[in-house]
Amino acid sequence: MPGPASPIHFGTDGWRAVIGDDFTYANLRRVADATGRVFSADHPGGTIVVGYDTRFEAPAFAAAAAEVLAGHGLAVKLSDAYCPTPALCWSVAHDEEAVGGVMLTASHNPAPYLGFKIRLQDGGASPVSFTDRVEAQLRDDEPDGLGEVAMVDIMGPYLTALRAFVDGDAIRAAGLKVAVDPLYGAGRTYLAETLRAVGVEVTEIHAEANPGFAGLHPEPIPPHIDEVRELVRAHGLDAAFITDGDADRIGAADSTGAFVNPHRILALVARHLIEDRGMSGRIVKTLSTSVIVDRLAASLGTTVTTTPVGFKWIYEEMLKGDVLLGGEESGGIGIPAHVRERDGLLMALLLAEMMAVRACGLGALVDDLLALTGPMEYGRNDLRLDPAVKDAFVASWASLAPAEVAGLTVREIVRADGIKFLLPDDAWLLMRASGTEPLVRIYAEASSAGVVDDLLAAGRDMAHRAG
Numbered sequence: 001m002p003g004p005a006s007p008i009h010f011g012t013d014g015w016r017a018v019i020g021d022d023f024t025y026a027n028l029r030r031v032a033d034a035t036g037r038v039f040s041a042d043h044p045g046g047t048i049v050v051g052y053d054t055r056f057e058a059p060a061f062a063a064a065a066a067e068v069l070a071g072h073g074l075a076v077k078l079s080d081a082y083c084p085t086p087a088l089c090w091s092v093a094h095d096e097e098a099v100g101g102v103m104l105t106a107s108h109n110p111a112p113y114l115g116f117k118i119r120l121q122d123g124g125a126s127p128v129s130f131t132d133r134v135e136a137q138l139r140d141d142e143p144d145g146l147g148e149v150a151m152v153d154i155m156g157p158y159l160t161a162l163r164a165f166v167d168g169d170a171i172r173a174a175g176l177k178v179a180v181d182p183l184y185g186a187g188r189t190y191l192a193e194t195l196r197a198v199g200v201e202v203t204e205i206h207a208e209a210n211p212g213f214a215g216l217h218p219e220p221i222p223p224h225i226d227e228v229r230e231l232v233r234a235h236g237l238d239a240a241f242i243t244d245g246d247a248d249r250i251g252a253a254d255s256t257g258a259f260v261n262p263h264r265i266l267a268l269v270a271r272h273l274i275e276d277r278g279m280s281g282r283i284v285k286t287l288s289t290s291v292i293v294d295r296l297a298a299s300l301g302t303t304v305t306t307t308p309v310g311f312k313w314i315y316e317e318m319l320k321g322d323v324l325l326g327g328e329e330s331g332g333i334g335i336p337a338h339v340r341e342r343d344g345l346l347m348a349l350l351l352a353e354m355m356a357v358r359a360c361g362l363g364a365l366v367d368d369l370l371a372l373t374g375p376m377e378y379g380r381n382d383l384r385l386d387p388a389v390k391d392a393f394v395a396s397w398a399s400l401a402p403a404e405v406a407g408l409t410v411r412e413i414v415r416a417d418g419i420k421f422l423l424p425d426d427a428w429l430l431m432r433a434s435g436t437e438p439l440v441r442i443y444a445e446a447s448s449a450g451v452v453d454d455l456l457a458a459g460r461d462m463a464h465r466a467g
């Protein structure tokens with residue numbers, strides 16, 4: 001007789017687990033069954049769009065989930081090809097019949113992982129209140145009823161919408177040459193083809209089908225992007241654009257191969273939208289995102305709203321209205337005028353548009369930004385701790401109140417998501433448990449890289465002392 005089913009919990013953005021370990025067909029069907037119960041209760045007979053990324057057996061897992069959802073009387077549309085998460089979200093938001101969506105992806109997690117993201121009627125991330133209802137509907141037994149599923153093309157209309165969002169004539173006239181690295185993820189071929197369609201000369205790497213990502217970690221930050229940075233330097237290209245496993249996040253490099261981190265990308269895109277496109281609205285960022293954004297907003301006459309880490313919190317701000325764009329430290333940036341979700345492909349196109357409109361290289365755009373805001377450096381460490389040490393460390397945050405960190409006076413402590421120490425001259429140190437991996441993340445920002453290193457070291461020391 002089988003034992004009890006594995007516990008399933010939704011984290012920062014969906015349920016994720018290792019394929020063949022907790023991410024099994026049995027558990028997937030349980031999650032799809034619970035999701036179908038909630039959607040069918042709220043929208044009997046409604047349409048659900050299902051997509052999947054490039055990971056191992058993702059198409060088969062997506063088909064299995066789709067059949068279970070259809071078994072609840074829902075009309076299910078399954079993508080006929082792998083797709084970025086933003087494509088799934090855009091498709092839901094622009095389908096008058098759709099009441100929600102499901103994306104089979106583990107985003108930036110390593111290749112052994114797969115995940116289950118739920119999206120609502122506007123394409124936005126499901127809030128905790130929704131995923132709590134899904135968890136409450138989980139059953140130990142697999143569902144019996146399966147339904148018919150329709151195969152649909154979601155990529156064609158989505159890519160057309162991307163091209164329409166930017167000034168293709170301006171980009172074409174600039175004669176840009178760029179590298180694209182999808183890190184074997186769901187952005188492969190799609191971003192390169194879209195840039196080529198607006199006249200950009202593109203060299204793409206890591207675009208072959210490779211469910212194991214050839215050992216690469218599909219997160220668009222160093223050292224995972226070192227190869228494309230070298231490619232830019234070696235071939236004299238204007239920039240590199242990198243997307244993560246499901247292409248909702250972006251990283252970039254300038255013509256020298258220097259990494260342009262997501263904080264700076266968020267600020268650049270905000271500046272472009274306000275100064276070059278005449279758009280307006282609040283900027284929403286997570287508390288792990290740079291103060292450069294706040295400084296820029298002040299100079300542009302707009303405001304910043306800060307949320308806990310996780311795009312679902314940004315999404316909730318978007319629902320309130322008057323949001324120009326929202327972004328997070330990990331590279332997820334979204335514009336509600338497009339869809340209330342992150343879109344790495346759109347951000348790459350907007351960076352290309354900004355370079356074209358301002359007739360300026362990406363590195364020069366960053367230099368000009370920092371001349372306006374003042375320089376700030378940023379760093380992050382991910383600690384894989386023994387579970388007992390991790391639990392002790394996290395538990396210590398409730399009472400942790402040092403007067404100094406790395407020799408800097410603690411001016412304020414924020415406990416909204418983990419623990420964040422606010423320090424002189426806008427420096428800060430944040431420590432929080434990851435919502436998607438068994439990690440403690442340590443983030444720091446200061447006016448010099450040396451101070452950032454000291455702050456990260458102080459965070460690591462606190463972690464090891466807790467054990």
